[in-house]
Each structure stands twice: as structure tokens, then as C-alpha cells.
Amino acid sequence: MALGKNYEGQHCSLARALELVGERWTLLVVRDAFYGVRRYGDFLSHLDIPRAVLADRLATLVGAGILQRHRYQESPPRDEYVLTERGVELWSVIYPLMHWGARHFATGQWLRSFRHAACGTELDPGGRCPACGNADVPPGDVETVPGPGVPDEPRQDPVSVALRQRPHRLLEPLLPADRA
Amino acid sequence: MALGKNYEGQHCSLARALELVGERWTLLVVRDAFYGVRRYGDFLSHLDIPRAVLADRLATLVGAGILQRHRYQESPPRDEYVLTERGVELWSVIYPLMHWGARHFATGQWLRSFRHAACGTELDPGGRCPACGNADVPPGDVETVPGPGVPDEPRQDPVSVALRQRPHRLLEPLLPADRA
DNA sequence: CCGGGTCGGTTCATTCAGCGAACCATCGCT
DNA sequence: AGCGATGGTTCGCTGAATGAACCGACCCGG
Numbered sequence: 001m002a003l004g005k006n007y008e009g010q011h012c013s014l015a016r017a018l019e020l021v022g023e024r025w026t027l028l029v030v031r032d033a034f035y036g037v038r039r040y041g042d043f044l045s046h047l048d049i050p051r052a053v054l055a056d057r058l059a060t061l062v063g064a065g066i067l068q069r070h071r072y073q074e075s076p077p078r079d080e081y082v083l084t085e086r087g088v089e090l091w092s093v094i095y096p097l098m099h100w101g102a103r104h105f106a107t108g109q110w111l112r113s114f115r116h117a118a119c120g121t122e123l124d125p126g127g128r129c130p131a132c133g134n135a136d137v138p139p140g141d142v143e144t145v146p147g148p149g150v151p152d153e154p155r156q157d158p159v160s161v162a163l164r165q166r167p168h169r170l171l172e173p174l175l176p177a178d179r180a
Numbered sequence: 181m182a183l184g185k186n187y188e189g190q191h192c193s194l195a196r197a198l199e200l201v202g203e204r205w206t207l208l209v210v211r212d213a214f215y216g217v218r219r220y221g222d223f224l225s226h227l228d229i230p231r232a233v234l235a236d237r238l239a240t241l242v243g244a245g246i247l248q249r250h251r252y253q254e255s256p257p258r259d260e261y262v263l264t265e266r267g268v269e270l271w272s273v274i275y276p277l278m279h280w281g282a283r284h285f286a287t288g289q290w291l292r293s294f295r296h297a298a299c300g301t302e303l304d305p306g307g308r309c310p311a312c313g314n315a316d317v318p319p320g321d322v323e324t325v326p327g328p329g330v331p332d333e334p335r336q337d338p339v340s341v342a343l344r345q346r347p348h349r350l351l352e353p354l355l356p357a358d359r360a
Numbered sequence: 361c362c363g364g365g366t367c368g369g370t371t372c373a374t375t376c377a378g379c380g381a382a383c384c385a386t387c388g389c390t
Numbered sequence: 391a392g393c394g395a396t397g398g399t400t401c402g403c404t405g406a407a408t409g410a411a412c413c414g415a416c417c418c419g420g
Contacts, residue, residue: 098193
């Protein structure tokens with residue numbers, strides 16, 4: 001899609017947002033970043049996305065200030081991609097969309113739910129905690145917990161496995177940094 | 181993009197949602213539907229979208245139960261596209277995304293704001309009314325009002341003109357049904 | 361009852377983005 | 391030196407988007 005390719009002429013801020021975030025795969029990359037995925041290879045194996053496309057999307061997201069590239073070791077130089085504040089704000093878009101998809105196109109048991117970590121209450125469709133006065137819950141206080149549903153052919157990549165195994169707080173690194 | 185083209189293997193409900201709503205142009209079509217655009221020709225002139233793509237997107241949205249096709253006159257047979265309940269629920273995705281785009285990528289004065297029609301208060305980033313106990317405001321109770329910002333080259337299509345001229349309640353038909 | 365205009369498409373040739381496999385560079389380890 | 395891990399880039403192929411042209415149903419004025 002790329003900027004200006006079209007959508008230009010659309011003065012609406014939605015169009016500008018979609019130029020960045022509306023490309024194929026982009027929102028799934030951001031979702032994974034919320035899950036705590038940070039490394040190229042983990043995005044790759046979890047998303048089954050062509051390598052070139054992933055490289056392109058990561059570069060776009062970094063350029064837009066949605067992800068930040070952070071060198072976590074020299075030699076060999078290794079970077080991880082972490083959500084910026086601007087990226088974290090996309091939670092208020094991603095969660096309702098995810099919830100909408102689950103409400104209308106669910107197949108079988110639910111795979112995952114999202115709870116307010118402080119009280120364990122499941123979030124409402126807008127991402128708020130019904131038990132805490134309907135307050136907005138920042139993604140850092142959200143915990144994703146595996147549900148009873150397991151797909152017919154569960155994915156075996158490290159990210160999918162980790163998400164199935166245990167509850168996990170959003171934004172925190174999902175995988176240990178030092179696996180072989 | 182189309183279903184199954186890829187994103188398959190992604191069991192997440194976000195992926196399924198994006199298969200429908202994540203294609204290029206689709207969310208802009210839905211946004212226009214909230215603005216009260218209902219007719220093929222109006223979508224066309226407002227979005228500058230290729231005719232074939234518009235026809236495809238409308239068919240997909242109707243097939244997914246997001247828009248409903250409604251014949252409003254026989255002879256010549258004319259249909260209009262109206263949001264279903266399922267489509268209306270996308271407001272909780274579109275508004276936050278629009279707001280996010282405006283916050284981070286604004287250029288110049290704001291073009292439009294969204295108010296709670298009952299009390300005139302501008303909606304918060306989550307689409308709630310701060311004056312009414314932070315209650316969710318259903319899109320039917322939202323009014324869009326033109327802002328001070330006018331683009332350098334304002335669009336002249338009927339939809340753009342109408343949106344610039346007067347406040348307008350979402351979901352209500354934007355244009356008179358009987359223009360020449 | 362003929363000609364022109366409107367509306368809502370479909371068709372088609374071109375261009376562009378996504379795909380997936382192969383390749384490559386750097387580094388650490390043995 | 392050789393091998394594997396990591397994080398890419400390159401490249402040929404294919405499928406979707408683009409935009410212009412065409413089409414058919416219908417209305418209206420003459």
C-alpha cells in the first residue's frame with residue numbers, strides 16, 4: 001500500500017492511520033508485539049509471513065514510531081522490536097477488533113481470554129474492567145490466559161506454544177532471551 | 181486478500197476479523213457508511229476508488245453481514261447499502277483508530293469532531309462521553325461537526341461538501357435520495 | 361420511438377505488491 | 391575450517407489493484 005499510493009485525497013485521519021496500519025500483516029505484527037514477541041525470527045515463525053514482507057513491515061513500523069528498535073546485544077549485533085507509547089495506544093483498536101471477530105466469527109471453544117491482571121476479571125468488549133468501575137485497563141495490566149479451545153492442528157512454533165501453556169502479561173517478553 | 185489466501189494457520193480471532201475488514205479500502209467504505217453514504221455512486225466519488233474494487237468490497241461486506249443491500253426503488257432497480265448491527269459494532273474499532281491517527285499524524289487544524297448529540301460533548305479517545313459518566317455512545321447518538329480546518333484543495337464531491345457544510349448524525353442518510 | 365443521460369456495474373490490459381524459495385553476511389562454537 | 395543460528399536481501403512468479411473503456415437497464419425530452 002505504502003503512503004500516498006492512494007488514500008491521498010482522503011483528508012480523513014482514518015485514511016492516514018490506515019496508510020500505516022492498514023497494510024496486510026501489519027496489525028498482526030503489532031498484536032504479536034503486545035504478546036511480547038520481540039525478535040525477527042519469532043515474528044517469522046509465529047506469523048508464517050514471507051521474510052521480505054516482515055522486514056518491510058518492521059521497517060515501516062519503526063519509521064512510523066510504532067515500534068522501536070533496541071539493540072540488546074553487540075556481537076553478534078541483535079536488535080529487538082518493542083512497542084513505543086504510540087504503538088501501545090493501538091491496543092484500543094486491536095482489542096475491540098479482536099473481540100468483534102470473536103463475537104461474530106467464532107469457531108469452537110475460545111482460545112484465549114484477556115483479564116485485568118489486578119483482579120482477574122475478563123475485559124469487556126471495549127477493553128475495560130467491569131469490576132473496577134469500568135475503568136480503562138492499560139495493556140500492561142492485561143493478562144492473556146489460554147482458553148479451553150485447542151485448534152485441530154495446534155501450531156508448534158515457540159510463540160504459539162508459550163501462549164497455550166501459561167497466562168502471560170501483555171508487553172512483557174514472552175520468550176526467554178537466551179534459548180539455543 | 182480474501183479468506184484463506186493466507187492468515188490461515190492464524191487461529192486468532194484478529195486474523196479472522198482482518199480477513200474481512202483488513203483489505204485495502206474496506207474500512208474506508210465502512211466509515212462512509214457511518215457517515216450516511218449509501219449509494220454506489222456516492223462511495224465512488226467520495227473515495228476515488230476503482231469501480232471494480234468498490235463492487236468487490238461491497239459484495240464482500242454484504243456477504244459478511246456487515247452491510248445489507250436494500251432496494252429502495254424498483255424501475256430502475258436501485259439498491260442502497262446500509263450497515264447491519266454487526267457493521268455498526270465496528271464503530272468501536274473505527275473511532276479509536278481515527279482518533280489515534282488524528283492524535284499522531286495531524287496536519288493543521290482539525291477537520292471534523294465527533295460529539296455526543298444529546299449533550300454536545302466531544303467524545304473521548306475511546307468513544308465515550310465524558311459528560312455522561314463516561315458512558316459508551318452508540319454511533320446513532322453521535323454527531324459529526326465540521327471543524328475549522330479546510331484542506332488546501334477541498335474535495336468537491338457531494339459527500340465531502342455535505343460533511344463540510346453542516347453537522348450530521350451518524351448512520352442517517354447524508355444526501356437527499358432524489359437529487360438529479 | 362429515437363437519442364442522450366444516469367446509474368451501477370463488468371471487462372480488460374497494465375502495474376504493483378505479496379509470495380516463497382534461494383541466497384548471503386555476520387558471528388559464535390567446536 | 392566447518393557448521394549452525396540469526397536476520398536479513400534478491401529474484402522470478404502470481405494474484406490483486408488500478409483506471410479506462412464498455413455495457414445494459416431505465417428515464418426523459420423531443
